[in-house]
Amino acid sequence: MQVFPFVVVAWILGVGLYGVVTSRHLVHQIVCLIVVQSSTYVLLLGVGYVTGGVAPYFFDVPNHTPAVDPVVQACALTDVVVEAAVTAMLLSFAIQAYKRFGTLDPQELAELKG
Amino acid sequence: MTPRQRRWIFLIAGAGLVAFYLWGLSGLPGFGNYPGPYGFAILRVAVAQTNATGVVSAINFDYRGFDTVGEEFILFVAAAGVATVLRRLRGERERPAVDEAAGRDVPATSSAVRMVALLFTGPVVLAGWWLASHAQTNPSGGFQGGILLATAFILIYLSGEFLVFKRLSPADLTDVVEAVGAGGFVVIGLSAVAMGLAYLKNFLPLGQVPGAVSSSGTIALISFFVGIEVAAAFILIVAELLDQTLLIRQGG
Amino acid sequence: MDQLLALVVVVPLLVAAAVTACGLLFRSRRRILDVVAILTAAAVAVMLFVIMIRTARGDQVYWFAGFRPAHGVSVGIDFEVQPLSAGLACLAAVLVTAAMTFSWRYFDRVATYYHALMLTFLAGITGFCLTGDLFDLFVWFELMGVSAYALTAYRPEERGPIQGALNFAITNSIGAYLSLSGIALIYGRTGALNMAQIGVAVAKHPADRLVVVAFVLVIAGLLIKSAIVPFHFWLPDAHAVAPTPVCVLFSGVMVELGLYGIARVYWSVFGQALGHRAAIGHVFLGLGLLTAVTGAVFCFRERHIKRMLAFSTISHAGMFLIGIALLTPLGLAGAAVYVIGHGLVKAALFLCTGIVLHRLGSVNESWLHGRGRPLRVTGVVFTLAGLGLADLPPFATFLGKGWIEASAGLWLVPVLIVCSAVVGGAVLRVAGGVFYGLGDRPSEDPQMAREAAEETSETTGGKDRTPLTMIVPPAILVVAAIVVGLIGPLGPAVQAAAVRFEDQAGYNTTVLSGAHVSHPVALFAAGPTSVTAADVLTGLGSVAGALILAWLALYWRRLPLLRAHRPNASIAAAARRFQSGVVNDYVTWIVIGLAALGGIFAAIIGLPQSPALGSSPETS
Numbered sequence: 001m002q003v004f005p006f007v008v009v010a011w012i013l014g015v016g017l018y019g020v021v022t023s024r025h026l027v028h029q030i031v032c033l034i035v036v037q038s039s040t041y042v043l044l045l046g047v048g049y050v051t052g053g054v055a056p057y058f059f060d061v062p063n064h065t066p067a068v069d070p071v072v073q074a075c076a077l078t079d080v081v082v083e084a085a086v087t088a089m090l091l092s093f094a095i096q097a098y099k100r101f102g103t104l105d106p107q108e109l110a111e112l113k114g
Numbered sequence: 115m116t117p118r119q120r121r122w123i124f125l126i127a128g129a130g131l132v133a134f135y136l137w138g139l140s141g142l143p144g145f146g147n148y149p150g151p152y153g154f155a156i157l158r159v160a161v162a163q164t165n166a167t168g169v170v171s172a173i174n175f176d177y178r179g180f181d182t183v184g185e186e187f188i189l190f191v192a193a194a195g196v197a198t199v200l201r202r203l204r205g206e207r208e209r210p211a212v213d214e215a216a217g218r219d220v221p222a223t224s225s226a227v228r229m230v231a232l233l234f235t236g237p238v239v240l241a242g243w244w245l246a247s248h249a250q251t252n253p254s255g256g257f258q259g260g261i262l263l264a265t266a267f268i269l270i271y272l273s274g275e276f277l278v279f280k281r282l283s284p285a286d287l288t289d290v291v292e293a294v295g296a297g298g299f300v301v302i303g304l305s306a307v308a309m310g311l312a313y314l315k316n317f318l319p320l321g322q323v324p325g326a327v328s329s330s331g332t333i334a335l336i337s338f339f340v341g342i343e344v345a346a347a348f349i350l351i352v353a354e355l356l357d358q359t360l361l362i363r364q365g366g
Numbered sequence: 367m368d369q370l371l372a373l374v375v376v377v378p379l380l381v382a383a384a385v386t387a388c389g390l391l392f393r394s395r396r397r398i399l400d401v402v403a404i405l406t407a408a409a410v411a412v413m414l415f416v417i418m419i420r421t422a423r424g425d426q427v428y429w430f431a432g433f434r435p436a437h438g439v440s441v442g443i444d445f446e447v448q449p450l451s452a453g454l455a456c457l458a459a460v461l462v463t464a465a466m467t468f469s470w471r472y473f474d475r476v477a478t479y480y481h482a483l484m485l486t487f488l489a490g491i492t493g494f495c496l497t498g499d500l501f502d503l504f505v506w507f508e509l510m511g512v513s514a515y516a517l518t519a520y521r522p523e524e525r526g527p528i529q530g531a532l533n534f535a536i537t538n539s540i541g542a543y544l545s546l547s548g549i550a551l552i553y554g555r556t557g558a559l560n561m562a563q564i565g566v567a568v569a570k571h572p573a574d575r576l577v578v579v580a581f582v583l584v585i586a587g588l589l590i591k592s593a594i595v596p597f598h599f600w601l602p603d604a605h606a607v608a609p610t611p612v613c614v615l616f617s618g619v620m621v622e623l624g625l626y627g628i629a630r631v632y633w634s635v636f637g638q639a640l641g642h643r644a645a646i647g648h649v650f651l652g653l654g655l656l657t658a659v660t661g662a663v664f665c666f667r668e669r670h671i672k673r674m675l676a677f678s679t680i681s682h683a684g685m686f687l688i689g690i691a692l693l694t695p696l697g698l699a700g701a702a703v704y705v706i707g708h709g710l711v712k713a714a715l716f717l718c719t720g721i722v723l724h725r726l727g728s729v730n731e732s733w734l735h736g737r738g739r740p741l742r743v744t745g746v747v748f749t750l751a752g753l754g755l756a757d758l759p760p761f762a763t764f765l766g767k768g769w770i771e772a773s774a775g776l777w778l779v780p781v782l783i784v785c786s787a788v789v790g791g792a793v794l795r796v797a798g799g800v801f802y803g804l805g806d807r808p809s810e811d812p813q814m815a816r817e818a819a820e821e822t823s824e825t826t827g828g829k830d831r832t833p834l835t836m837i838v839p840p841a842i843l844v845v846a847a848i849v850v851g852l853i854g855p856l857g858p859a860v861q862a863a864a865v866r867f868e869d870q871a872g873y874n875t876t877v878l879s880g881a882h883v884s885h886p887v888a889l890f891a892a893g894p895t896s897v898t899a900a901d902v903l904t905g906l907g908s909v910a911g912a913l914i915l916a917w918l919a920l921y922w923r924r925l926p927l928l929r930a931h932r933p934n935a936s937i938a939a940a941a942r943r944f945q946s947g948v949v950n951d952y953v954t955w956i957v958i959g960l961a962a963l964g965g966i967f968a969a970i971i972g973l974p975q976s977p978a979l980g981s982s983p984e985t986s
Binding site for chain 1: 367483501505508512515519523524525527529532535538539540543547550551553554768881947948949950953954957
Binding site: 138148191194296297340 | 753
């Protein structure tokens, strides 16, 4: 249990990259990019976990109860927003690509070569 | 590279990369054994320093507020990018939504769906508003609150009223709201500078009780601005994407 | 605490938001928008220049939201500014001003987003250069990246920009996520995001596997951004299709920022812990060499002017990396000045290409042969800039290159000269063929002809003359490149700045305890910065080589010897196979490159520690 979440991190990264590399559909490729980023969420949150810690919200829990690391949660929040932004832009590129090239296969988008 | 070559080359190289990554990950202190000073230092002082009981929001909008400025503008740029790429171009005309499989019997949106969607719109707006303006207590703050607010608009679209959705969120107005949200955040930070303090210093009164409605100074205010910016950005993005599929067709 | 440090990032962001908020107002009054944007960029440039002068006396640290570190633990975000950081950001602001002046009034169908995007791009660059916090670095890196993706796709009605933008976005996003993984990894060990704090924590023990992997991952995104081979494939695609003012920024600053990031992360965070200075230097030296040579070779065969300039940027990125990899203050100083000179000259080249595109409507060198004769001033500026690219004394490029060569081993110097000559030769070939009609018309490459034909004009109106706002910026940039090369006391000042950049202990103390540190002597002795006759000879040699190559390229058909051999064909086939335009290939190369780099670094850390930290990496 000590190391398993981090194995998951590496696995997600590998799977995501495999998806990007072998993809034949732009939307699938973009979603695989999301998968690659998900590995960073798991890593961030896994790194900050404290065994037996509560969530860092002290509205109904007395102050100074041992809690998990709040900094990585804030970082993950930032990360999620960044990913949403990049994905939205990439999807709009994909729409335009379909309109210009007539295909969503990245291996067929062959305007630029050499 | 042919697809087959690519797959095999990647499997070998990717295995190497993953192995390298795992080798490094094995040096971590183990799940649940967070060692470091940063988290504990903040947990020790956050509630006392900011009167916010939601420490993550305190970090996002106070301790590491400058990161949040950058992140907000990333969203701003993404909305601008989507609008740039999908704007109406020469050679495309707007046509009202036409069912491509004409002649097929298209069922109208069921009344049950419309009623439920409209019923939920009110509570969703309320929930989003609460989340955005009470960042000091709840686990999310402006970002999630903004998404919920955007969801309310999307519910209107889902209930079949796409044109109502478009009328309620004209691109120009949404643009302005988004810019006001982003700019508002920056201006709050600048107000601290105007007072001779560091940028983004929490200069508003912190209130008496941690977690009360009017506590935590600038945190709640910043979160509110972030909320409206995120809401506007997502409405803009969704509206652009929907425009593409429903209104605009290729060619003249 | 100097509020100017916060304002340089905040002001462009605020103006970008304001410009969008008042979008309706500006729609019909384009000129006001241009003026506002140009003034903002110019103001930022002036502010950064002032900051650079002020930091010459000592590093400036700015803590955001007023949270200062206590007992060596920082809870907030800081900006830690040194002259090299401020200088690079200042170059960026100058180039943004030039680019926005160039796109005054004539740029086609621009909505307010163009100006907002350029300003957020500038803010991202400035934040990236000035920050002292790793996660903040990632945030500004992403802002810079997202603005760049949007700007690349600025003319989506053509096929090229969308493909270029997709390739750019997917490869660089993967790089950013890998860097974030590295940041999270090192956070897991040290519990800190502040660079100085991490440096202190990590240096307590010699580097183990986690530190090495974290370093390689953090570097990954920066290597991709700086277009080092084999992570470079996205750059020519993006350059070929982005609007000209945007290309100016990509080549002039964005690529160099990746290298700055690598230097910063190495010197301020991981350097002391990693040790093995000689071995690590050699690894980066090898990467730099590979990049410089590959870029130069592919540059010479290109007929699409923008792609040719893109490959030349790749080659120069390799040379900058070589300067950094020498791990001496002189090498770093040389790389810094070379970056400035190259940025100014390359920007001028791109702007002149933009003028050609505006007047003649093409960037295909074959088609343009001889047609550029009416553009006399542009031709002169372009040729001068090409000579500057080939390291003609007294350009700043010559100065920086000279210091890199002085710091490098004797065997590196010919390689650097040849790469400069090849790249300069390609540019001079274009200058001679297009603007003066020299030589024979080059053969038509059908693929490139089709690509270049797609490159329709970016501008509307006024095509019968070159407007002042288009020709003045490149002229000024070329003159600036010469002037910078002539500044006498530049040498010792930049080298002193480089010494401070490499001083990890000083950096840590300045940030964590606010002390002003007087910098001790560098780990390696300072090198000579005066210009010697030998330097001038190598500079002139490189220019001569460039001129000869250009002449050969233009007149080879008249020489029976060369007509027999056609090396171009095999290189063309190689280029097409590698630069396939398919992003899946590019990502595969990234993974291959990273796996190899990881393996090399893992092997290095397995080696015993090199004897004394003061030993110099090169024998000469």
